[in-house]
Amino acid sequence: MSRTSDTRGPDGTEESVPTGSLAHRVPDLGALELLLAVARLGSLGAAAREVGITQPAASSRIRSMERQLGVALVDRSPRGSRLTDAGALVTDWARRVVEAAEAFDAGAQALRHRRDSRLRVAASMTIAEYLLPGWLLALRAQRPDTAVSLLAGNSTAVAERLLADEADLGFVEGLTVPAGLDSVVVAHDQLIVVTAPGHAWARRRKPLPAEELASTPLVLREKGSGTRQVLDAALGGLARPLIELSSTTAVKASAVAGAGPAVLSELSVREELSTRRLVSVPVDRVGLRRDLRAVWRTGHRPAGPARDLLSLTRG
Template sequence: MESVEGTEGRDADHRPVPGALAHRVPDLGALELLLAVARLGSLGAAARETGVSQPAASSRLRSMERQLGVALLDRSPRGSRLTDAGALVTDWARRVVEAAEAFDAGAQALRDRRDSRLRVAASMTIAEYLLPGWLLALRAQRPDTAVSLLAGNSATVAERLLADEADLGFVEGLSVPSGLDSVVVAHDHLVVVTAPTHPWARRRTPLSPAELAATPLVLREQGSGTRQVLDAALGGLARPLLELSSTTAVKSSAVGGAGPAVLSELAVLEELTTRRLTSVPVAGVRLRRDLRAVWRTGHRPTGPARDLLTLTRTRTPTP
């Protein structure tokens, strides 16, 4: 009966099967072991250099000989010597290993280029009150990574990610746009605030949801996560008293007495502590929202983006 030993990756006529190269060519570990034997003249020394036991090294070389169908070494008590075929295979192996080293160096260069920058897009509350701490911690881990930050509303963050203009985003809205994956990294509470001189600051009973919905407020622009959550919780809003494009502007207007506002508790902690703003309770409505990290579907964060995502889990204050 005809032997089939060493015929893996070949058809019935012993011709190579297209696409079966991995079955016909020894792996890099075996080639590196052969090169070490050729250089050191000893299977034992080669085994020690490559970090395997001598029996494992011997088994690996015999397996390669069966795979190639030729003897590579003459073994004797005085050591191991390459056969003529082994010398040829060793020369070819050297070129394969050098090509693999060049491949690895190129891949590392691509990783280094990727890891040298991080583009972050974040909605306003997260950009102002959470990201600075996260980025400071990231700098301690990756001092050579240059970070660029785009702050905008949640809709803008989604647009930047979908246009591949950001590696990682953070949003505050109710839903995640199509084409993005997400994970909740923190929770936030919205609070109704007024200047201490506003009549609501002296109320003895909580606001009702209907009363809040019917009152013109100082609000963020359309597309902001804060406004989306408030609108959904109340089932609609009155025409805004003022419509502003940043959390800081809304807060300053409320402090100045322009009218009541609804803001993240993270954004007004200092003003509530110093009594420049007063919190007004609301009965019967849940003003809690999830803060999410988002990225393009199928592009799970890697490198510095992955590290920043991990940091959000361990360095997020609870409001």
């Protein structure tokens, strides 16, 4: 709460002047800019037009500033507006404050330009390969001068990049959001079991029992990947992998080559399914739908290009 002290106002009456924080004791920049315009133009009306407000609003702002400071600043007459001696002194101070504010604004603009000139994105493999290219193409249309770098890895690696401040925005596929990160769901995905057409599962007439899927060695992504986390949680555990690979593309290529069944994002195998290089195998009573999330460090809500990219993913 601000304190007050008694003093004489512009009209000689006793007034209470705030003595608390600077925000209560110092006029705002708009009022100071108006006072400088009055000093330069010699007319309250002309000053009001220059700063884009009405003359009554300008008069009210000057009176409010006079009450705040406890001194008369402007003498008004039919011939125009003239600064009082106190007003001339306050104007000199105001000029320094406004110049400092202009320097502050220029510095802030430089910081925004530096932030907006680059965007560091970290994304898990499926999102990096199948969704981000379209989002980044749309971002480039909006921000052609922003240089984008993309770091692809599993969901655990994405979280580590963000927490180390090596990325401005991340995208993950896992079940949980690591501590220290905030998130929002931007899309949904379905994991499906796929095999080469020659595999016995491709000829099944009934859905595959969940127990058989869980007990069968599969071609899998590495631990820490969102796909592995979702599958492990849905089945309550997995057999030892037939092959463990670090990218969606590698897992898919192995399945196409007949190495064994795999579980992959539906986004990643559309072409292979349409050309029958892979066959989808229905599974009985297993939910493999997952949320795809944008993530960022807690307390660092996306701004600039990161905010624009986030908006595009949800459009």
